Amino acid sequence: MKKTLLLSAIALTLSACSNTQTVEQAQQFAPCTFPDTPTVEAPAWICDVMPKDLAAGAMGYAKKSAAGMSVMRPIAINDARVQLASQFQTDVNSMFKQAIESSVNTTTDAGAVENTLETVENITKNVVTRSLSNSKLIVSQVSPAGGLYVLVGMDKQAYQENVNQIVDEVAQNSSLYKQFKSEKAAENLNEALNSLKSM
Template sequence: MKKLIALSVITLALAGCKTVNTGTIEEAQNFAQCTFPDSPTVEAPSWICDVMPKDLAIGATGYAKKSVAGMSVMRKIAINDARVNLAAEFQTDVNNMFKQAIESTTKTTTATGADENVVESFESATKNIVTRSLTNSRLIVSQASPAGGLYVLVGMDQNAYDANVNKVVDAANSDSKLWKQFNDDKAAKDLQNALTSLKKM
């Protein structure tokens, strides 16, 4: 009898853990409530929780706490914070694209260590390029929180994103430090093919 009761309890517990289908991905996203990080009991727009609008190729949020300096100063701080976050995200995107391009363009005869050195060199080069040359990001929307802080969303449409990718590729093509990694024509051609494949026509 005790075994039967224990078995019934386990069965009910497992039934309670069953995954419930909540519908489409969009419905599932809308179901998750977003709140202001500085006012966690108040509902916030979903972009504050990194649910990006579909018409942006890339976006990032920024924040400025309430300041006696006023809203104009807070806006500058929040936008700068968002642009720093956007640059980091963009750099990660480009580096991932480059890794994929290197893997698809280099032949299996190329040493793994050589590929890793190239990727590391490219990541170092793109960090400098992105930091000084990311352009055409714009303020999309801003929202004051109940606590008086300011949240902003900065982003790029697809055309601006593609233009920035092209700019990074062009700068990498002219970076002598990156090209010094190669001591033969085949490896240099592999890099050229990888960089060309990143260009957005």
Template sequence: MKKTLLAVTSLSLLAACSSTQTVEQAQQFAPCTFPDSPTSEAPAWVCDVIPTDLAAGALGYAKKSAAGIGVMRKVAVNDARVQLAAQFQTDVSNMFKQAVESSVNTSTEQGAIENVVETFESVTKNVVSRSLTDSKLIVSQVSPAGGLYVLVGMDKQAYQANINEVVDAASQEQKLWHQFNGEKATEDLTNALNSLKAM
């Protein structure tokens, strides 16, 4: 009897919780704290909650240094830019893969599609390693332990400009076009590249 009552009570509580929570309440994050000072509350961006007016952002960190805040800022910003570049590269490669899979003629060989995706990923890596333009320091915060946290990001316009740079470089890459034979396949690839520029 006690087990049945306990089970019914538990189910009632679960049902009540699930029926009274809004989407906003369900997505609220646990309080954010600084990783180097876990008892101190931190801004949400320190816990990777990227502001909605940024298309992409990354967190950088520099530990407290006797060299001063200027050196710490350079270290933290470089750390964030490396992570932002890796994130951007992955995002653009995934978008291109989706565009190719949805645009390319189904009669095209799977191996050719894979080669095109790999070539595009290589082009993206080369472009990103040369320069990821218009990323900037958005905000910084010193933790109670003395470490410096920074958020580096790109707004939607800067993000799209970087995508366009990758697409322009890919359009010039002969290896990308040699994978496909035929007018229709070339048209498909052109459409896939253009879809990235139209985002």
């Protein structure tokens, strides 16, 4: 009897595992809820589903405060801007890495490329820390628990303007080009940087 029950349980488990979902079913997302009120449905941007007309965006949060919105709003916006800057810096470093490796790697040694990437990452970090211009508050939402959620983002034009600002600062850094032994490698690097401005 125990053997039959055990075999039945194994068979039932195996049949459940072999049940396949369609691609459409697998792609359906669970409804978005407020993190501070998990039983209440929230707008999709609170769950990091960014609107299509933004090139980049980030969600910020401020918990309910007795001081009210005049204190909560700047906290939430600052939280979002910090996250947006971090995301932008990662995106731009990735773009630089691809451009530099594809354009320069064939004409110079790996050490020079690695040093160049480190220099570019430092410049990018400095520029993003100083100013990430034209990011703006897109929308805000108060949760049922009283917390404030905000979406801060950049449209495609603002995003490209920020990329161009970083490209200009990188291109003006003379130590970047000194790492290459040949003039051709430095020229290739310059072309790679300029290609990022026309994306």
